[in-house]
Amino acid sequence: MITKDKEKVQETTVVGKRLNRLDGPDKVTGKFVYGADLDASGILHCKVFRSSIPHGRIKRLDISKALAYPGVRAIMTAKDIPAHIRYGHTLKDEVVFARDYVRYYGEAIAALAADTREIAEKALNLIEIEYEPLPVITDPEEALKPGAPLLHPDWKEYTGNPALIRYDNVCTHASIDLGDVEKAFEEADYVFEDRYTSQMAHQGYLEARAGMAHVEADGTVVITSSTQNPFGLLGNLSEILQLPTSKIRVISTGVGGGFGGKLDLGVEHFVALLARKTGRQVKYLWDREEEMKAAAPREGSVIYVKTGIMKDGTIIARQGKVILDAGAYSGDDTVIASVAALVIRGSYNIPNVKVDSLAVYTNKANCGAYRGPGAPQTYYAIESHLDKIAEKLNFDRVELRKQNALKNGDLGPTGQILESVSMEETITKVVEKIEMDQPRPKYTGRGLSCAIWTSAGGSSCAYVQLNDDGTVVLITGGKEIGTGAITMGVAQIVAEELGLDITDVRLVTGDTHATPFDFGAQGGRTTFNVGNAAQIAAQDVKWQVLQAASEKMNIPLESLELQNKKVYDKDNPTTNISLAEIAADRVWNGGPILGRGSFIIQPTEYDTSTIKGGVYPVFNFPSFHTHAAEVEVDPDTGEVTVTRYVAAQDVGFAINPTGAEGQITGGVVQGIGYALSEEIIYKDGFVLNPNMTDYKMPTIMDVPRIETILVESSSKVGPYGAKGVGEAPIILPAAAIANAVADAIGVHIHDLPITAEKVLKAIKQKQDK
Amino acid sequence: MTKVPLPLKVNGSDYYVEIEPHRTLLDVLREDLGFTGTKESCREGECGVCTVSLDNKTINSCLLPAVAARGKEIITVEGIAASEELHxxxxxxxxxxxxxxxxxxxxxxxxxxxxxxxxxxxxxxxxxxxxxxxxxxxxxxxxxxxxxxxxxxxxxxxxxx
Structure with a gap:
């Protein structure tokens, strides 16, 4: 179901259509090449020796037996890396190999390269190590207490973004202060407070991290991997390899799922270092145990939320404290803390807001970006809290949300002026579709959740090359990771601008030496930003085509139009010339036609006095979302079954409605897993379930058909009015399902995931009362 | 380790490999015969990305020793289309x-x-x-x-x- 803003509907032939993705045939025949498929004759295989304890001092590390094992070509440890090298995007606190200390179970200590995968695995077992165990901190609230041992005693020496506020075990403290929250709590008729906790969760991409590297004669390191962000790796690789960024070439091959987990270094630095040491090509494919112990999962968190509300239902104050369990190094939580701070206010026009959002070091794997970073747990907290308030004050939970919903012209949490706000429309449509008011059987419940979300910025570039047969090649540093952003969205934009079919567009993407810059497949930004760059490049091609035709036909440019792969004289359409003829003439005689597009969103204005320590201070061209879940709870086992799920998303304009719906259905199911079953379980710093059997992702049997509603409230800057689409669908399911479960059993569960055990315990406790 | 001779029938064609007997059908298909359309992920039979057909029954090829496929008809994703057209x-x-x-x-x-x-x-x-x-x-x-x-x-x- 799509609802369109009728005045803004444009006449289009390619964008807005449900076209098949360009990489489909390769993917269904097994021809598509992923990082995990990379191979070459004589290639060496890398394996990484990882810490078997969560915290300790390395007393002895002996690699001699492993190095002597036949077929082992090299082993590298911290000794091979200059001691001053620490890397990271916003805070340089991470090391390639643990030096003297290990800070989490699974931390890399050594990497080896061997003739075969089997030899590499056997040699790992020959590395000898002795530790002196140190106290383990696994609870971020413990890490915050005065006198808690410091995980990074040298934290002051680390360099990073100067905007970050850091102290003790806190690697980021972002805060928002809007209005006067203290005064508003005094004036409020009621004040409510709650505490929520959430788990660590893995992105669950099915292709483990994979890549390979070799070194060219001039020292240039060439890395091919399934990264989502080839240009984004260059800075850290440059630090680690001590090379200028231009002497590192990162090529992104097929990506078997990313969801943020393949944005940062995983295999690339290891294979690059070993390729340089051995002079050979080296490949590294992670195994699932490594993925669960040492990847870049969503952080666990503790969230305190406090709300001041008037008798008439107006929410006047919101305070929050977010404590992110960042793990042993800051990872991406320096940025995520800011995002979570923005989210605490939710999609409501609350005038007084105070948030403190902290990322805290603990002895766990360091956490990274996972689709909608910082948001699923924060929306879960604030939307559950809101339902509890509605219950206590006997407000209708739908009306309470509508009454306080953001509207056009309202201010965002840091003072931005909001435009094309469709919050209320998404609520109305979802409530109607899920039949929120219909009577329900016992132990069945319905729940609602609402959100505002961002379309990430960053630069994007594209070339469009016109081939001599009148087709084009789109050349961009952007990367298709499965979403369809490029193989549907951007390809459709290029085809639309030039009057081509989508199949006339060929793609060359994600290579730091062959394609122009892009900020990476992250933050729901690709269709929005690469789409804009490609649109500019295609318009450049069109202009050059018309100019060439004007010269060739001796007709003024203004009288010409490009349609149906021909240039026509508007006054006399029988006079025309084919696009292919112009293209061939230019390729062979007149100088080939190449269009160029470079794009960056102008920064959204906000009130800089409202946020401190924040490195993600504002929602770019925000989109609006409402989800609703219907669940059945088995009162004997506590098991929750999602029986219906409806999601309405404001996509601005659906470049490909099928693609947009696919993002929603996929994100929702991933979110259902997060809500009900997925958790990387830690005990005393050890991961108890480092495999896909005990890390429970939803199968096709576990979920209903997801129902989607596309709302199109055009954005000013996105191509054809599009907004970012891919990230947001995961941010609301935990909130909607938690509220549905509470509706079904009459108890709110304050800890994710909402497992059968927790539900059964809640039912029993209620019965005992 | 001693290698064993192994004839295999994949997608209607006959192949002959000599392999260490503990190796999985998945690894032999991908590494020795180049059928990389069959994917590798969990290597413990949980995710299904390595599913192939063995005598018309689906199996997780990561769990099956390749020698157990001797004399059987193996079909992979590369082999299900009868012609150049997609199945x-x-x-x-x-x-x-x-x-x-x-x-x-x-x-x-x-x-x-x-x-x-x-x-x-x-x-x-x-x-x-x-x-x-x-x-x-x-x-x-x-x-x-x-x-x-x-x-x-x-x-x-x-x-x-």
Missing amino acids: PIQKAFVDCHGLQCGFCTPGFIMSAKALLDENENPTEEEIRSYLAGNLCRCTGYNGIVDAVKQAASELRKLNKV
């Missing part, structure tokens, strides 16, 4: 947006083929039940169910001709 199941996965990153797709296609070989007109519930051994992290499964329905309908038409 109706493959076409349906493209048409119905039954794939995104595509890493799980070869496994789903092999499972879907086994389902439709057994049951030419499965209900949505039967589809979901049969495909529960294959994980997909991208699509949310709507497109996969739609693809299997479309393929079933196409195959019924073809079988009637």
Whole structure:
């Protein structure tokens, strides 16, 4: 179901259509090449020796037996890396190999390269190590207490973004202060407070991290991997390899799922270092145990939320404290803390807001970006809290949300002026579709959740090359990771601008030496930003085509139009010339036609006095979302079954409605897993379930058909009015399902995931009362 | 380790390899014979990306020693289309947006083929039940169910001709 803003509907032939993705045939025949498929004759295989304890001092590390094992070509440890090298995007606190200390179970200590995968695995077992165990901190609230041992005693020496506020075990403290929250709590008729906790969760991409590297004669390191962000790796690789960024070439091959987990270094630095040491090509494919112990999962968190509300239902104050369990190094939580701070206010026009959002070091794997970073747990907290308030004050939970919903012209949490706000429309449509008011059987419940979300910025570039047969090649540093952003969205934009079919567009993407810059497949930004760059490049091609035709036909440019792969004289359409003829003439005689597009969103204005320590201070061209879940709870086992799920998303304009719906259905199911079953379980710093059997992702049997509603409230800057689409669908399911479960059993569960055990315990406790 | 001779029949063609006897069918297909359409992920039979057909039954090729496939008919995703054209199941996965990153797709296609070989007109519930051994992290499964329905309908038409 799509609802369109009728005045803004444009006449289009390619964008807005449900076209098949360009990489489909390769993917269904097994021809598509992923990082995990990379191979070459004589290639060496890398394996990484990882810490078997969560915290300790390395007393002895002996690699001699492993190095002597036949077929082992090299082993590298911290000794091979200059001691001053620490890397990271916003805070340089991470090391390639643990030096003297290990800070989490699974931390890399050594990497080896061997003739075969089997030899590499056997040699790992020959590395000898002795530790002196140190106290383990696994609870971020413990890490915050005065006198808690410091995980990074040298934290002051680390360099990073100067905007970050850091102290003790806190690697980021972002805060928002809007209005006067203290005064508003005094004036409020009621004040409510709650505490929520959430788990660590893995992105669950099915292709483990994979890549390979070799070194060219001039020292240039060439890395091919399934990264989502080839240009984004260059800075850290440059630090680690001590090379200028231009002497590192990162090529992104097929990506078997990313969801943020393949944005940062995983295999690339290891294979690059070993390729340089051995002079050979080296490949590294992670195994699932490594993925669960040492990847870049969503952080666990503790969230305190406090709300001041008037008798008439107006929410006047919101305070929050977010404590992110960042793990042993800051990872991406320096940025995520800011995002979570923005989210605490939710999609409501609350005038007084105070948030403190902290990322805290603990002895766990360091956490990274996972689709909608910082948001699923924060929306879960604030939307559950809101339902509890509605219950206590006997407000209708739908009306309470509508009454306080953001509207056009309202201010965002840091003072931005909001435009094309469709919050209320998404609520109305979802409530109607899920039949929120219909009577329900016992132990069945319905729940609602609402959100505002961002379309990430960053630069994007594209070339469009016109081939001599009148087709084009789109050349961009952007990367298709499965979403369809490029193989549907951007390809459709290029085809639309030039009057081509989508199949006339060929793609060359994600290579730091062959394609122009892009900020990476992250933050729901690709269709929005690469789409804009490609649109500019295609318009450049069109202009050059018309100019060439004007010269060739001796007709003024203004009288010409490009349609149906021909240039026509508007006054006399029988006079025309084919696009292919112009293209061939230019390729062979007149100088080939190449269009160029470079794009960056102008920064959204906000009130800089409202946020401190924040490195993600504002929602770019925000989109609006409402989800609703219907669940059945088995009162004997506590098991929750999602029986219906409806999601309405404001996509601005659906470049490909099928693609947009696919993002929603996929994100929702991933979110259902997060809500009900997925958790990387830690005990005393050890991961108890480092495999896909005990890390429970939803199968096709576990979920209903997801129902989607596309709302199109055009954005000013996105191509054809599009907004970012891919990230947001995961941010609301935990909130909607938690509220549905509470509706079904009459108890709110304050800890994710909402497992059968927790539900059964809640039912029993209620019965005992 | 001593290698054993092993004749294998894959997608209708005969192959001969000499392998260490503990190696899995998945590794031999991918590393020795170049059938990389069959994917590798969990290596413990949980995710289904390595699903192939062995004498018309689907198996997780990561769990099967290759020597156990001796004398049996192995079909991989590379072998299900009769010609250059896509098999109706493959076409349906493209048409119905039954794939995104595509890493799980070869496994789903092999499972879907086994389902439709057994049951030419499965209900949505039967589809979901049969495909529960294959994980997909991208699509949310709507497109996969739609693809299997479309393929079933196409195959019924073809079988009637």
